[in-house]
Amino acid sequence: MQITVKAATTIFGRFAQFFGEPVQTPFDGLDRVAPDAETIADASPQQIIEHLATSGDTWAAGRPQDDDVTFVVLKLKETGAAS
Numbered sequence: 001m002q003i004t005v006k007a008a009t010t011i012f013g014r015f016a017q018f019f020g021e022p023v024q025t026p027f028d029g030l031d032r033v034a035p036d037a038e039t040i041a042d043a044s045p046q047q048i049i050e051h052l053a054t055s056g057d058t059w060a061a062g063r064p065q066d067d068d069v070t071f072v073v074l075k076l077k078e079t080g081a082a083s
Helices: 004-021 039-042 045-060
Strands: none
Touching: 004 045
16 A cells, blocks of 8 residues: 555644644644644543544545555553563
């Protein structure tokens, strides 16, 4: 599968729109900054999956999927200090 830079930018932009912080800029359409790692870490795996699925549906604009899509979101939990 080949992904264009435009497609990657679109998906990242939607990720920033959902999880990013609002910001004032003089540029039309540039109104959020990319989310930091802590913001993403605080989101549940289900929130991330739902957002990615919704973004994909929006991006496809009603066009049927050509193939299956699988999302795997892993969250690591710290279990304590290392010995």
